[in-house]
Amino acid sequence: MRDTSSEQVRFATRLQARDGAALRELFEREGRRALGLAYRVLGDQAAAEDAVQEAFAQLWERADRLDPAGGRIESLLMTMVYRRAIDLARARRNGAITLPPPDMLPHVDEQAAAVLDRVVELLSSDGLRRKLRAALHALPEEQRVVVEHAYFEGLTLREIAERERLPLGTVKSRLRLAMEKLTAAMRTQTLS
Amino acid sequence: MTHDEVRDLLPAYALGALDQDEHAAVEEHLGGCREHDEELIELRATVLALGTLAEEREPSAALAGEIERLTGEVPGDRSAVAPVHMRPLAEPGARRSVAHRWWPRAAAAAAVLLVVFTAGWLAGGTLGAEERYSYVVQAPGGAVLEFSGIAGDDAVTVWMAGLDRLPPDQRYQIWAIRDDRWVTIGICNTNAEGRWRGDFAFTLATDEEIALTIEPTPGSDRPTSDPLIRTRF
Known part of the structure; x- marks a missing residue:
């Protein structure tokens, strides 16, 4: 059985070190799922892609603050994608005024x-x-x-x-x- | 808010479905309640799991390209440019290196030669002894478009700020105008804060005429709207 937790820590460490290849791997592995979730919320491919892009950008910007032992990056990414998509959906409903979903x-x-x-x-x-x-x-x-x-x-x-x-x-x-x-x-x- | 009232609201709290004041009241209670903490962890796990139910979708090539650009790499040429934040500062006199220097905003502003353009935009640029350039276009309303890189290099770093985020069916398109021919430098959109930064695989000339337009997504072969900016280095 693979030691998945060790793999997760190694992967998070690569991201923390701002290894661009790690971010691309994450996109290749999770991009479809992330886009599917954003699309489910927004019902619009372009807006969903915006949400995914912004979540990846946010993750990359904060990569040096990741805790490699702090849990799966995939879960963190999906939470960020979801929150960004909900934010966009709420912004649409409420016009220009948007209340980000509370953390x-x-x-x-x-x-x-x-x-x-x-x-x-x-x-x-x-x-x-x-x-x-x-x-x-x-x-x-x-x-x-x-x-x-x-x-x-x-x-x-x-x-x-x-x-x-x-x-x-x-x-x-x-x-x-x-x-x-x-x-x-x-x-x-x-x-x- | 009582212990039981908080319990009733926990599922909605876990889903982020409470109004701000109720959310704050629940959060205040949770700080000191271990029993609710454990219940909330299970509820949040369920919420995270709900996200797995969405059907997967195939990302466009444009999105894949944007992710590549985040890491500072240009699609199709992974060796060309290193991530901006991983670049060490260039040594004085360095001619060509992946170690592009990201010019501090204040330094760039101090170095610019300001020229007043007819459209009311202020623009300026500099070409230093090390052949690094930083070219800034600033609008009276506070919008800023900056190009930086090394002269003759095959990549240009663009920084935009103060430009409204466009709706999904529109994108900002940056052009070079060469002999009346409009050549795309890159296509992007600003974030919710009105900013964008990234690299494009493009070699800017020293006397380049550049323009910024708003185009239908995913971009146009030629401009379909009046330029927001049109200026020459």
Whole structure:
């Protein structure tokens, strides 16, 4: 079995040393997935490519501050792509005014990435996608819609309530129930 | 905000779906609550996993080229230019090296010979003893376009600032005008802060006439709009 964590640390160290070949490798390996995520949020190839380019630029600019032992670069990259795409989507909706999605507490995201890494090691990336897609499809439609609005469109609870013409409390409880089920599905994988 | 109220909001917090004030209130509570911390880590792992559900898409060649440029390399010629930030400063008298010096903005500004152009733009440039050049075009509104490199070199570093980020269907296109023929130097877009920096594989002449236009994505064979800038070295 490959020592993936050592490989990850070596790769992060190359990026930290501003090895251009490492950034190109990352793009070759993750570019399609990153673009797919940005496109899913923005629904527009050119805008999605802008988001991916900016995320890579941001990663490259900050490469010397990377912690090689701090988790998978892929998870960090996808978080950056997602946040940039959501930022662009929100800017579109709100005109020129954009509120960047709030950052999570850094240690939380580091540990969350580690949890996700464990699931990927157990299931493989394809296996994770299959399980999660199944769990998402198993949700009642009204719960799935709320998750999709929040995740893929970057809508706030209040915006979802307005869009769906629902009381805010209803949206809040649907989102909570849906996320609890999806998280339980992930937890089952890490414990089994 | 109480412990239970925060618990109800954690999924929305993990998704970044709270308004700013609620987000701040949850964050304040989380600082000292280990139980919620653990729950939040699991929720965030789920959120990260949701990102894997999107179908992959093939990036365009233009995007691949932009990523190459980030590292300072020109597509198709990886040996030509080293990354800007990895370049050591050029030794005095160095003629040709990948160690291009990124001229400090203040130094470049001090060295420029300012010329007033009819369009109201200020422009200036310098060609030093080491044949390094830095050419700056500055607009009254604060927009700046700078070219720098080594005379005769096959790459030019461009820095733009103060130019609005264009929508996805438009790009800035930088041209050299040679015998009434418009030759593309490069195509780019500024970021949300109105800035862009990168290298283009292009050899600038010492008396180059350059122009900047806005073109439909991915760029045009000839300009389709009036130049925002048109000036000569």
